[in-house]
Amino acid sequence: MIELQHLTKQYDQFVAVSDLNLTIKTGEFFGLLGPNGAGKTTTISMLSTLLLPTKGSIQIDGEPLTRKNDRLKRKLSVVTQEYSMRQDMTMDEIMEYQGRLYYMPVKKIRERSEELLDFCGLLNYRKRTVRKLSGGMKRKLMVCRALLTEPEILLLDEPTAGMDALARRQMWNLLKKLNQRNLTILLTTHYMEEAESLCDRVGFMCRGVLEETDTPRHMIELLGRYAVDETTGDGVRSHYFSGKEEAIRYLSDSPWETTLRSTTLEDVFLEHVGKLDRK
Numbered sequence: 386m387i388e389l390q391h392l393t394k395q396y397d398q399f400v401a402v403s404d405l406n407l408t409i410k411t412g413e414f415f416g417l418l419g420p421n422g423a424g425k426t427t428t429i430s431m432l433s434t435l436l437l438p439t440k441g442s443i444q445i446d447g448e449p450l451t452r453k454n455d456r457l458k459r460k461l462s463v464v465t466q467e468y469s470m471r472q473d474m475t476m477d478e479i480m481e482y483q484g485r486l487y488y489m490p491v492k493k494i495r496e497r498s499e500e501l502l503d504f505c506g507l508l509n510y511r512k513r514t515v516r517k518l519s520g521g522m523k524r525k526l527m528v529c530r531a532l533l534t535e536p537e538i539l540l541l542d543e544p545t546a547g548m549d550a551l552a553r554r555q556m557w558n559l560l561k562k563l564n565q566r567n568l569t570i571l572l573t574t575h576y577m578e579e580a581e582s583l584c585d586r587v588g589f590m591c592r593g594v595l596e597e598t599d600t601p602r603h604m605i606e607l608l609g610r611y612a613v614d615e616t617t618g619d620g621v622r623s624h625y626f627s628g629k630e631e632a633i634r635y636l637s638d639s640p641w642e643t644t645l646r647s648t649t650l651e652d653v654f655l656e657h658v659g660k661l662d663r664k
């Protein structure tokens with residue numbers, strides 16, 4: 386279990402993360418969502434102990450997380466936004482290097498690497514250097530590397546950024562399978578479809594403040610399950626309804642071109658962020 390209490394990060398006078406309180410249960414898949422600069426990466430960096438909080442605390446399974454607590458730190462593994470791998474190393478070498486950093490026995494490194502590369506569909510490419518991998522393969526390799534030390538919690542900072550639709554779906558399937566094996570996952574993403582498909586719960590973060598946490602389904606229900614897009618002279622405006630009949634009535638009465646569809650998490654996000662922007 387991850388518990389963030391009053392977590393705050395200040396860069397000089399600028400508050401990047403403000404009084405963040407959040408509990409993520411063991412085995413939960415949690416998505417931290419927010420516009421650019423909301424404070425998501427800063428939160429992940431504090432969880433990975435790369436950054437120290439200005440105020441507040443992080444507890445993992447009831448124990449305070451500190452840089453010195455190696456045993457506790459090993460429960461967590463992070464996949465950063467940037468590709469942080471040497472271009473001239475093969476997949477096998479990347480995995481071996483990581484294992485050695487953590488003093489794992491060579492036999493264990495080899496066995497676990499093979500299992501992970503196989504699980505991620507990368508085994509056939511194990512002799513390829515990083516330079517020759519596609520962006521999607523590199524991300525998957527970073528997930529494999531992060532899992533080598535058998536962490537209980539995986540932190541993923543925009544794991545599918547820049548991936549094409551197919552590679553993204555493959556990554557989703559991989560993350561779903563990992564979560565089914567009881568891995569706790571905290572992910573940041575700009576793709577609302579990704580969060581809706583993967584996450585048990587999501588939190589909207591804006592200007593360093595965690596505004597709201599809930600299940601995607603409940604957030605959608607609160608806004609209204611049915612959306613009517615109305616194309617007016619000023620552009621497209623969406624209207625939300627709880628009942629289908631109500632939505633159809635609106636659609637029939639509208640003088641504009643209209644379409645009826647299901648409300649998505651992206652609608653909830655846009656409504657939420659739009660409201661905050663108007664504040």
Ligand SMILES: Nc1ncnc2c1ncn2[C@@H]1O[C@H](COP(=O)(O)OP(=O)(O)OP(=O)(O)O)[C@@H](O)[C@H]1O
Nearest residue numbers: 396399400401419420421422423424425426427428
């Ligand atoms: N080292 C730093 N010094 C000063 N300000 C910083 C530093 N690192 C981040 N910031 C600022 O803190 C805020 C939060 O940044 P952060 O990278 O956490 O946002 P984010 O939600 O991950 O954004 P994105 O979605 O664009 O990756 C931003 O305004 C950023 O400019």
